[in-house]
Amino acid sequence: MSRSSTFPVFDQFVTATTGRNMTSAAYVAVTCGVVAIVLLTVDPAYPALHYLIYTALWACLAFFVFEWVIRLRHAANIGRRPAYILSFRGIVDMASALAVPVALVAEISPRSAWLLGMFWVLKVVPGIRGLRQLRRVIVQESGPLLSVLVIFLTVLFLASVAEFVLEHEVQPAAFGSVPAALWWAVATLTTTGYGDVVPITPLGRIIAAAVMICGLGVFGLWTGILATGFAAETRRDNFLRTWEHVSKVPFFATLGSSAIADVTQMLRTIDLPPRTTIIRKGQSGDCMYFIANGEVEVDLPGKKVALGEGAFFGEMALLGNNLRSANITTTRVSQLLVLDLVDFRLLMARHPDLAETIEAEAKRRAQENK
Amino acid sequence: MSRSSTFPVFDQFVTATTGRNMTSAAYVAVTCGVVAIVLLTVDPAYPALHYLIYTALWACLAFFVFEWVIRLRHAANIGRRPAYILSFRGIVDMASALAVPVALVAEISPRSAWLLGMFWVLKVVPGIRGLRQLRRVIVQESGPLLSVLVIFLTVLFLASVAEFVLEHEVQPAAFGSVPAALWWAVATLTTTGYGDVVPITPLGRIIAAAVMICGLGVFGLWTGILATGFAAETRRDNFLRTWEHVSKVPFFATLGSSAIADVTQMLRTIDLPPRTTIIRKGQSGDCMYFIANGEVEVDLPGKKVALGEGAFFGEMALLGNNLRSANITTTRVSQLLVLDLVDFRLLMARHPDLAETIEAEAKRRAQENK
Amino acid sequence: MSRSSTFPVFDQFVTATTGRNMTSAAYVAVTCGVVAIVLLTVDPAYPALHYLIYTALWACLAFFVFEWVIRLRHAANIGRRPAYILSFRGIVDMASALAVPVALVAEISPRSAWLLGMFWVLKVVPGIRGLRQLRRVIVQESGPLLSVLVIFLTVLFLASVAEFVLEHEVQPAAFGSVPAALWWAVATLTTTGYGDVVPITPLGRIIAAAVMICGLGVFGLWTGILATGFAAETRRDNFLRTWEHVSKVPFFATLGSSAIADVTQMLRTIDLPPRTTIIRKGQSGDCMYFIANGEVEVDLPGKKVALGEGAFFGEMALLGNNLRSANITTTRVSQLLVLDLVDFRLLMARHPDLAETIEAEAKRRAQENK
């Protein structure tokens, strides 16, 4: 989908590097940059360290400018430049590349200018897998979450005004205004409790005790809502990833569609790079695997057997003596569906025909290996 | 249900404005009032700000008095004046309207009198959706919650007496009486931990450590009870809202009543104002919609198709290539039932006849659009 | 089961008063006693208050001694005196009755002697309903809870030793010994964070940050285990209370035993004293009731209808317009089974024969009432 390009080599490079979400080099650069910014403000014990920090910062900045240019070019190539520039990633990339140079040009002191490099840490955010789930949770549970937030703010405000009225005469510095009392209230309601500002009057302390107990209640509700939502989202996310693959495994084809839905909820999808050892001989085994994508190699005495899409392995340990009988490693990038021992037992109990298939295959393999 | 009215125009206005729970103007007024009260006690840097604050406060007060008069009149019109005056909302409205004027008349200093405006924040409370659920949770789980509260108070009391006995000689100011030790105990048991009062003796510190660990335990129980209850209440609330609408969707009519109950638990109800974009072309789709109330408009190339009550849309993305194929917006205030992708898969797996209906409709629409 | 008694009148009184778990008088006495002990140590502003406190303390002590004597006599009467004396309740009663007099006789200062009255608060403990569930939870989940506790103590110990090594030279007062560092560690690991003792060295602060994050993790596990266990126990407790009653309601008799088990999980049991209003006319109704024990009275225009064991009421609001049509109050101590609206819908959907029975009865009652 590229137009005829003025810089063909450059564009080939662009296409090669931007296929992935975030190159490993960018992760390294962000980590270096964050460490450098943290150390920037510490009085350098050694001038050499000082120069090392600034060198690292300039290197990271150069990398992020380079990465931004590449991404702009790639977006232009596939005709989605406005979408990219306005997206979260586009804004973060632009801020990461431009904020520090603009500040330096605007004659802000170098130490303050380089602190604007703190935006570099936002580049890792789109790559966090769980963030998408978190955003869905917050959107779906936004009603209850907002309710708890409003209760929190109401208690905060009422407690601040009450404490101001009760305490501002005896502690004019600490509770001299409602904003000052608000500072005490938010530290108490979140159970952080700095202790720099503390009520002295008996009635003020009673109100403070009520606020602390409310803080526990609000916190309990908030925790419960988020936790319940996140657990459900993780299961949902796993179901969607797995559904696509279950249909590729002929082993499940004999199940009715309702049973396939049940099995999908039991399976977990894992992605493995090549040459990863999945099973080691002699270890105790507590799950079996179905290959949705890719290929694995079974290390038997005297030969290596390859298993491809749709095959399963690891069942002998679940049926027999619990120890793995051979090493099994991936030969290509693979996606495997994992069926845990407990779910294996439940599945075999509910579908005796599947149980026969697996036991027959296990017997056949045991005989072959003698 | 209105009697013949002395002020017909006024009463028409009353009926028009009090239909809704809380007018948007009231929300704005409460927010302004709260901000003004917070800033009231800060020493004004600029006298102009000082006048601005008092102007805002007088405006909010005028609004709340006006709103109270309207509500009293409306309640009298429909013959429920005593019920209104005695209800939570009636008391809050009266306090919001009268507290500050009464205080000003009683010659309390303006700054303190206006702080009584803190009652204005209680006007938002009846409008919080989650509050009704929260009250049901607390009522239903009142047994376990009270038990945990009694355990909390028992530990509080015993720890206070113990620390008083152990510490009052070495720290006569901090632990000089059991109420003083109670202050330390409540700050510790809620893990707030101000640090203004801290045991010094070894045995006192051992008891303090035990109290801190108890605090975690009590807090864990409290959190768990509230969280479990709130999650169940949210599901219940959603079920009730959805049940009324499911019967209006002929698509579900062929299901037996038992299956309708299952489907109701899968659906979520959302309320949308007119001219809201529900689906954007090209986005990835992960749910489908059934129209319970209202109307939507599908933006197809060359024509606009209207879908009314009982129709469904959004299924093509779930069956096909995952991308939405057209923009769909509401034309009127609408209530939609949302079926998430995972539940869609489960529903289709368990009811193949529904699956056929949806696939047939999807095919028909795909052909129409060519 | 009483032997021939030396004091027949006294023993009749004993039998009459000790039938119940904790007389209301005892609750009042404990509350008075606790308040008196709390105020005991505050310097009396008015000597009259001082005498009032001591009067209250002597009255409570007299009551607890009297109650202990009665309970000893009752235990002897039914032949279970050793069991009573050795039980938790027996020991608490003895301590409550004897601790203060023994201390006063032993010439301990009155103020310290009366502080031994803190044992009086333990008398409420056996009466807490949720405590039995809590004890079951802790017993059943003792394995995981102990594991988390051991992890907690291990982290505590290692962190203390590490901080002692790192900080004892720069802060010899605060971190001068491992016990002092343990004090800091337990305040940090429980996230209480007094702040009286804080690491200064960079490595010490890094270890402190790790401890704080561990504290969150330990706390999360502890909370989760307790919360999950307590929720399960509450459901179990409700099931057991309800099972006994479901069999008395002929409405459920037509259900197979498996369906009875499901219905039992939906119902809640509530105990009501006589002359309690269960339903008020005009309120919105969201549950129906089955009478397991006792009797209620329906307040219809022109007559009052009594409903006894096995009858149900409240169903008309669930089937119709959601408003209660009459006041219903208990005439005797009653136990009712409550079926919530959502479960009512599910039950009717799954058992159409029950639905017909309820709708027929509702029609019959509606016609009778015209």
Next chain:
Amino acid sequence: MSRSSTFPVFDQFVTATTGRNMTSAAYVAVTCGVVAIVLLTVDPAYPALHYLIYTALWACLAFFVFEWVIRLRHAANIGRRPAYILSFRGIVDMASALAVPVALVAEISPRSAWLLGMFWVLKVVPGIRGLRQLRRVIVQESGPLLSVLVIFLTVLFLASVAEFVLEHEVQPAAFGSVPAALWWAVATLTTTGYGDVVPITPLGRIIAAAVMICGLGVFGLWTGILATGFAAETRRDNFLRTWEHVSKVPFFATLGSSAIADVTQMLRTIDLPPRTTIIRKGQSGDCMYFIANGEVEVDLPGKKVALGEGAFFGEMALLGNNLRSANITTTRVSQLLVLDLVDFRLLMARHPDLAETIEAEAKRRAQENK
């Protein structure tokens, strides 16, 4: 599997002692050692205590060296010496045995050298039952946990840089560098809140309030993920332990395999040593037992009846008057499957044939005992 041994007597001893995970003597030694290390740094009030501490430390060290030698020998005997030395347990044993002597030889002061004995506490870690489950939870939920951790670190870093910029001029000591601000941020985000370092500027305090609220959110997510995972792991662990035993109980043999899977989820496995009283006559009974391994003895008037593998007991209390009718104790080490009353009711409701079997057996036993 032992080779011919140079020290046959020693090797017999070795085999006898290393069969179990952690001898009770080792637990005692670890506890003594930990207490001794804690007291080591406290200025000794009495020189005798000082000598007692060092004696205890030397004794523990001698024990741990002895235990390490035994384990090395045992590992060599069974031919797994390299695996042992490289395992966690092997490294901990070596550190426990060698760290202190090496430090003493290297002329480190005795007090600091003996502090290296803190590694002794790690010897209890492999023995914690819940630890295996905890590790599985962390591995399985590693995705969401890492996401929350990354969010935590991102908020931490951004808040630190922001507070440094806002506060370093007014509080050069407390917020003088980004690492100093990081110290404040981690104490606040974990809601520990020492209070030694607190923002003063208004904007700094607003950001601090936002950080505290974020801290609650992060903590809620973390708690929810861990708690959900741990609860699932406990159920899974119990299922696996129970599955092996259910097949040995002929009572369940008549159930289809699907029902056996359901029953397995209801049962709990408990391990009991000999001469343990399981049931006391007269207590209220709320569960029944199936014997998977071992033997119990029923204490009837006039005779003792032995029940072996596959038998069940405790059902009469569940069917009848709720009180246990006889004492039952174990005669050998036994594994029992416990079926709680609620699950008993559900099982009997769903499988009437099992209900008949149990009731017939209960009748037969009741008649025999007359």
